[in-house]
Amino acid sequence: MVLKCVVCGREYPEDEVRYRCECGGLLEVVIDLDKVDTSIFNGKEIKLWKYESWLPVKKRVSLEEGGTPLYRLLNLESDLGVKELYAKNEGANPTGSFKDRGMTVGVSKALELGMDKVICASTGNTSASLAAYAAKAGIKAYVLIPSGKIALGKLAQAIIYGARVVPIKGNFDDALRVVVETSKELGIYMLNSINPFRLEGQKTIAYEIYDQLGKVPDNVILPVGNAGNISAIWKGFKEMYEAGVIDELPRMIGIQAEGASPLAKAWKEKRKFQPEESPETIASAIRIGNPANWIKAWRAVEESGGLFESVSDEEILRAQKLLASREGLFVEPASAASLAGLIKLLESGEISRNESYVLITTGHGLKDPNIVIKNFQVPEPIDPTLEAFKEVIE
């Protein structure tokens, strides 16, 4: 196993603390596919560490992540007239988002490399997750967040797990820039998604989908922020393909919020990717103007025959409500972008109703309760009598 530059192909040993190639390109972990266990996809006892032989790490700092439910969304299937629709509910992870998959592997790697401090920039979920895994590992975590811009639940998590929370006067992209400089200067292990080991944990979403479904879905749809997760899931499917476990691949469909959609814009206008200056959306987890993993994500979409799309905040809120009220699935706004994107693409005819779709619902709805409460008028209290109650429900 080595680290390989996705731009120039140069290789580095896996035990070197390094996030980028000398040429500036992103690194990717190359797994030795001769050594993986291809017989484990039996639909049983599904959890992240089941796939240990596919993961580039020997230590294990775990909170029992993965094994999240794959729901069939029968009500929405019939509402939308789609052949097969599923949601992979990543909100069911230990800290309530898929970031736990990256952190169980990333923090394990930190220990393996002998690091005793970890750092990340975060729109919220990364900090909550890093803080929890650092606590479990007994090491120090620093998290830099855009001041005043992160959801309440996520902030509470980072605080209670004991991370050193540092708000930055700026947005996520500013925070990430400081983290990159700090980690180099002060020798603190960086666990943003440009760290290739994070993506190794997140690729297990692909393994689990195949393991749970017993087949490869036609399409995987997910929200795109820093663009690590779409790259990771595609890597997972490709590894299964190259190891001979599966003989087809899904299309990867990445959804951004309109106010933070540099990838979707470049894709639709058929031009080169360009970062955006002031990203804005209610979906704070994908409020990112300069996705660090854009090259990997672009390749994932291109190679898979997929596409990028963007959706408005109104479409996101409507989809969030639909998932909750039609399927009993409460997700945070960013996660609902996947369903919003599906609806938009079905209506425009760009994708077919006669295929199977897996939505990745990336984070739990309780992360960001204010979004819901803000749009809801709490009713006046009534007298504690049957009469009064009958009156209000009639």
Ligand SMILES: *Cc1c(COP(=O)(O)O)cnc(C)c1O
């Ligand atoms: C981090 C996150 C995303 C975006 O994932 P990227 O890998 O940054 O593209 C989407 N939704 C939720 C809930 C997240 O926490």
Ligand SMILES: [Zn+2]
């Ligand atoms: Zn390179």
